Amino acid sequence: MSALTRLAPFVRCGRRLFRGCSQRTARGVTVRHAGGGVHIEPSYRQFPQLTRSQVVLAEFFSGTMWFWILWRFWHDSDAVLGHFPYPDPSQWTDEELGILPDDED
Numbered sequence: 001m002s003a004l005t006r007l008a009p010f011v012r013c014g015r016r017l018f019r020g021c022s023q024r025t026a027r028g029v030t031v032r033h034a035g036g037g038v039h040i041e042p043s044y045r046q047f048p049q050l051t052r053s054q055v056v057l058a059e060f061f062s063g064t065m066w067f068w069i070l071w072r073f074w075h076d077s078d079a080v081l082g083h084f085p086y087p088d089p090s091q092w093t094d095e096e097l098g099i100l101p102d103d104e105d
Contacts, residue, residue: 050058073080094101
């Protein structure tokens with residue numbers, strides 16, 4: 001039981017984290033600090049307005065992705081192209097291909 005009493009402060013702290021930054025009034029109603037109004041105005045058939053930080057982050061992550069793809073292809077191309085040389089079909093015999101000899105009817 002002593003272990004549970006030692007965990008009580010952590011449970012209270014965790015409950016506050018999950019509850020968020022909301023405050024309760026005297027009647028128990030939660031007060032939200034959302035600012036009021038629409039944060040992003042809806043637009044019909046128009047591209048969204050991106051901030052500079054969003055553009056920079058998008059460029060960074062897409063550049064990192066392509067760097068990783070090309071790096072892995074350069075250093076481990078056998079994973080994509082195969083490990084063995086492609087066989088030459090002109091070297092195969094009729095027997096290997098399952099073709100019957102010409103003299104059989």
